[in-house]
Amino acid sequence: MPESTNRTGHALPPGAKTLRFRFNGKTYTGLQGDTLASALLANGIHFVGRSFKYHRPRGIFSAGSEEPNAIVETGTGGYAAPNVRATEVELYDGLEARSQNCWPSLSFDMLGINSLISRFIPAGFYYKTFMWPRSFWLKYEHYIRQSAGMGECPSQPDAEGYEKHHRHCDVLIAGAGPAGLAAALVAGRSGARVILVDEHPYTGGQLNDRRNSPATDNWLQQVTTELAMLPNVSLMLRTTLSGYYDHNFCTLLEKVSDHLPPAERQDCRQRLWKVRAKQVIIASGAFERPLVFADNDRPGIMLASAVRNYINRYGVLPAQQLCVFTNNDSAYQTALDAQATGAQVKVIDLRLKPDTPDANSLPGLAQAAGIQIHWNSAVSAVHGKTQVKGVTVHQLSDDGRNIQGPGIRLDCQCIAASGGWTPNVSLFSQARGKLRFDEEQQHFMPDRGVAINPNISAGACNGRFDLAGCISEGESAAFLTLDALKISASKQPVTQPPADPEDQPVHLAPRILWAVPCDHPIGEGPKKHFHELQNDSTAADIALAAREGFHSVEHLKRYTTTGMGTDQGKTSNVNALALMAEYRRLPIAAVGTTRFRQPYTPVTFGAIAGKDLQNLFAPKRHTAIQPWHDRHGAVMEDAGGWRRPRYYQQYPGESMHDAVQRECAQVRKTAGMVDASTLGKIDIQGKDAAEFLERIYTNRWHTLAVGQCRYGLMLNEQGMVIDDGVTSRIGEHHFHMTTTTGGAARVYQLLEDYRQTEWPELDVYLTSVTEQWSVISLSGPSAEAIMQPLTSQPVNAADFPDMSWQAMDIAGVPARVFRISFSGEAGYEINVPTRYGQAIWEKIWQQGQAFGCVAYGTESIHLLRAEMGFIIVGQDSDGTNTPLDLGMQWIVASDKADFVGKRGLQRNVFSQSNRKQLVGLMPEDASQILPEGAQVVLPGAIQSNDKGIGHVTSGYFSSTLESGFAMAMVAGGRQRKGDTLEVMLLSGETVRVTVTGTRFLDMQPKAAQQEAS
Amino acid sequence: MLLIECPWCGQCEQSEFHYGGEAHLTRATPESDNTELTGFLFLRSNVRGDTAERWFHAAGCRRWFNARRNTVDDRFICTYKPGQNAPQETTDA
Incomplete structure (x- = not known):
């Protein structure tokens, strides 16, 4: 080891x-x-x-x-x-x-x-x-x-758990460095509800980078302890303000147990907090800016502040021989700390040697400590590929554009480079704040925020780099914030730590060379000047973008991919913009910036999902009859937010095709029942209820007698069919509307819209009652025989005609029974209060057993209605079809004064005869099932590369018809009845079909019709 | 995520609301000419700045209302009940 x-x-x-x-x-x-x-x-x-x-x-x-x-x-x-x-x-x-x-x-x-081939793979x-x-x-x-x-x-699936939480606070403070701590202290002492977050496991920010400052350490400890004691302050460590969204909605990613070995982790790995903050104080500090020099990406080249960080926070000296390469004073602190730790340190400074060196400045202190300083010099070459072994240092020409004189070679394993400091404006920018370029300090800083995101930047992220300044900015940010919150501020001032020898003011201005020269012009030799490490973007790439006209910063970003990595160019951004400005000979302010986007650092999908996974991903809506379905072999599907039986397996392994054919044949032979509880149901009351329906539907409603039911078609204002269903008149001022399963919520919302905003003068009230009623649809030739024993009222066609409804007791339960059918067979839609749904279903089921009554699912519903030529809105129509397109002009009462879509329908384009129209298709080969979505073409169209003229909307095999059949939308379809067309399959084969009407059941052979009757 | 002031319920999160497009459109009737129809169905002002729009408090009181919002900085100038005219204040953004 x-x-x-x-x-x-x-x-x-x-x-x-x-x-x-x-x-x-x-x-x-x-x-x-x-x-x-x-x-x-x-x-x-x-x-x-x-x-x-x-x-x-x-x-x-x-x-x-x-x-x-x-x-x-x-x-x-x-x-x-x-x-x-x-x-x-x-x-x-x-x-x-x-x-x-x-x-x-x-x-x-x-x-x-x-x-090696990089010169052949430039940007773009x-x-x-x-x-x-x-x-x-x-x-x-x-x-x-x-x-x-x-x-x-x-x-493998993620083994860990995640959580999401909501919180509110008065002040959210991002960053627990000196500015953030001072702000939290003032706000906390004043009684505001404060959340202070920091991504590190400790507070203090860059205070932790000091080598030997017991007074500052003491200050940090005191402040942190006081904050921890305040009950109205939440100090959240290992927590990042990852996203700053509108109206001060912020997401915090808390790494709860990432730092523990898996065996010791709690149930929660990470927690995503969704915080609505009244005010935000951004105290996110600053990043050191890299220098762009030849082969500045070699392992061993680090930010100078990072080297200091490793020395003082972790006791790790990255290398025994160190070169500090800088254009400013701050890197000298790294040189001094490294020297004190026993490293051999040399400094290469881009600046000219000052005429009168100040002994108290950082360079003066470095010189006094015996550190060799190469003034007016640049690193012109880096030696070593997988680890820095040394550098070549050259003198700079007066204008800094070239190197001159003989180079000297220095041995080192690490280059600590500093190009100055960049305020971390990511969060301010996420909050839609505008930045401005500060010419004096040569960096972007917050300029103007937007009113919806009240925030204040304080400390280094606001361009303030000295400790005393950061603390007082944090303090005054808190005062302003408390003022806005109308909370009276605590009078107790934040004590400043005593002056520290490491707080040396900067004595010498930085020398800005956005690209440091080497022994060949940039981009014209083997050495690469990276400004962006993560996406491998070089100064030469920016020059290329400038030459090729990708001038806008947004174009520059995408063309060179600079700033598009997971680090969002936190360290590279300013260098890229400055280089572009230099190549275009513009001030940096004129080039502008791109906006930083959420999240600040990557957020795991786990944290975003939280516990909303698998069974908790979305609520499952079951009808009251679900337990029965489960016991009877139902194969379920998702339909309009519900779980519905698709078909019932009579024995394990029964195929869908076999089950559907069996179910349908039985409905046509005796009877079948289907759980239709998912149908959308809206209770409409008020003395203008009929007038309301008159305006919503295309047909007439004033004429509907109490006790009668009527089919209605609903259009949007463009005149396109959007929903359909049967609505029944319960009383003079009371209707019961049904909608499609999937359209229920949408239709209800649309009706509310018209009721509240377009026709507020109408006396009408809408209530969604979808879940109040269980609906059992019983149909088939034997339906009446099954139904009659369950009630004392006659249910035969004479006493209870089609398209009417009656209130009656079914097996002792009050019910509304509607004499309607979607299958073409005599049918009853039995509505009972939901709590009786399963009991009544079972009663009907028992009654039906003597007749071989089956339960059927959505697939059979589709097949049975298609045999009748009934459309399903959303399957046979797609929101671009008028009633005329669907062959349903019979339902449009165009002599009515107005209804939704009436004016839209009057547009000339809708009467053109080449619009797609709903037709039936019968395959010449009766065994063919035409797939939904298949293109309909003229015979020979494929050979001559002609376009399709339509598409199949529904395709099935019918045992009753003993043939496949389909509905299709075909251009000018109604005029093509009797024509032969082709349907293209995915395999490339075509199926020859005949265009027919859509009342397929009327087309079955005469003998079969007689048998059925 | 925006905070929206429902005229009936007060300030609630955007996720409780559905957006309803531009407010104060005049619905086309059978008497409208083609220009009026086109204006109602298809043409929207798409303002950069102060705009009047419709919102529906779907997960709250389920009522529609109107809002004036500045589309540049998403400031809500005011919200008001349907049938009322838009208050005339403006923002400077």
Whole structure:
């Protein structure tokens, strides 16, 4: 087992527990408190992955959630988690992690060839190369997909649980650094309900990067303790404000047990909080900006602040020989801390040597500490492929555009680079805030927010980088927030920690070179200047985009894919925009920015789903008769939000075809019953109820007598059929409407719309009663005989004619019985209160046994109604059909003053004779079943490449007809009756069919008709 | 997710509501000419800025109402009951 070579012995608590973990199959040790990244660095490992496009070796680059490179997969089996940042993974005993984007192994990667041919795969390569010939795209895509992508989808179901919670608060504070802590303290002391979140397992933010500041440590501890004691403050650690949405709706991802070994994890791995905050304070800090220099992606090249972070938070010195490459003062603190830890440190500074060096400035202190500083110099070459071995340093020309003089070689295993600081404006941008470019500090910062998302940025994310300034900004942000909330603020000021020697003010302005020169012009030699590590985008790619006219930042982003990785370009964004500005000779402000999108860091699908999985994914709607269906071999299906019997297996293994033919034949022979409880039912009352129906339906309703039922067709304002059903007059001012199962909610909402907004003068009230009634539909020649013994009232056709309804007792239960049928046979729709549904079903079933009555499902409903030529709205129609198209003009009372869709129907286009019309199709080969959706073509159309003229909407085999038959929408179909057409099957074969009407049952052979009667 | 002020129930989450498109359209009647019909069926003003629109409190009181909203920054200027005219305040966005 390799020793932990890079431990300094500082930082982590003395005696921290030693943990074992595996990386790419090898076992290592780390300490309790490490991240995977710090533990790898402690073991001298920088090279952890391959890049996305060129498969170049990549190392750990940062120390936080902005990490673009060190993306690994952790865990195995049901605990596998792809695409996690090694810098965020808290080490636990037994952790397993693997590199991604490499095949067959990290050190020998086949696709590394992409790096050798990189000059042939510039930005936009895929778009340009694989567009021709078009038909080959599918073939190319297969290979591109194989070599692209990040990580592997876990092969086993997730073994862990997730939760979702809702919360409200007065103030949500993102980031528990100095600014966030100060804000939380003020708001908390004032009694506001505060949620303070931080992605780390501890508070303090960059205060933790200090080497030796007992006074600041003490301040941090005091503040954190006070916050923890305040009952109105929730301090949520390991929690990220991942999404900032409208009206201050924020999602927080809490990593509840990711840091524990699987065996010790609780039921919940991660929890997604949905918080509606009255006010938000963003205190999300800043990212260090990388320098764009030759081959700046080699493992061992890190952000200077990250190096300092590893030294001071984890006691890990990333390398014994270190070069600090910088354009500003802040990186000198890294140099000093590394030197103090025993490293050999050299500084390469882009800036000119100041004439009068200030002994108290950071460079002055570094010089005094004996650190060699190369002023006005640049790293012009990086040596080493899988690990930095050294650098070549050159002097810069006066304008900084070229290198000059002889280069010197310096040995080092790590380059700590700093290009200055970028406020972390992601959340402000998610909240629709506009950014502005600060010329003085050369970064984007919050400018103007929107009223619906009240928030204030404080501290480094607002461009304020000194500790005292961050604390006072946090404080004043809280005062403003409390003011807006009308909460009187606590008078107690936040004490500032005493001045600390590490708080050195910046003495020397940064020197901005957006791309650092090397020994060949950028993009014209072997060295690559990456501005974006995760998606492998280089300065040369931006120059290409500028040359080819992809000027808009939105185009630039998509063309070069910069900022489109899982890190959203947190570290790369400003460099990309600045380079574009430079190539276009524009100020950066004129180039603009893209907006940061939710989520801030990736959110697992598990957390988004929470417990809404499998049985809890969606409610199952069962009718009251479900237990009976279960006992009688029902095969269920989903229909309009309900579970419905599709058919009943008489014996295990009975095929759907056999069951449906058996069920239908029995209905036509004696009787069958179907559970129709799912039909939409709307109770309509009021003295204008009839007038309301008159305006909603196409036909007449004032004329319907009490006790009568009528079929109605409903259109939208365009004149298209949207629903149908039978409505019955219960009383003078009382109707019972039925709708299709799937259309119930939609129709009810539509009726409410007209009632409330279009015709508020009508006295009419609507109530959905779908679930109040169980509906049993009994039909067939023997239906009357089955029905009669169950009631004292006569149910024969003379006393109880078709299309009427009667209230009667059925087996002692009050019922509404409707004399209607969807099968063409004599039928009764028996409505009883839902609680009696199953009992009455069973009574009818027992009564029917002497007649061989069957229960049938949705498939048989479809076949029986199709034999009658009854349409199903939504199957035979698709929202683009008028009543005329469906051959139902008989139901349109066009002499009525108005109804929904009347004006729409008057458009000339609807009377054109070549519109698709509903017809029947009979195959010449009676055994053929025409599949739904199959295209209808003229004979010979396929040979001559003609287009189809229609499509099959319903296709079945009918035992009664002894033939397959279908309904179809065919252009000019009614004029084609008797014609022969062809129906195309997916196999490429065609079936010859004859165009007919849709009353199929009337077409059966004479002998059969007589037999049936 | 927006917060919407139902005139009957008060402020509720957007997920309780259904959007109903532009408000104050004049429904075409059999007497309308083709221009009026086209305007009612197909043409929407699609304003950048203050707009009047319809909402339905589907998971609440199940009543329709109108709202004035600024489509640029999603600020609700006001909500009001059907049949009422849109109040005339404007926003500066």
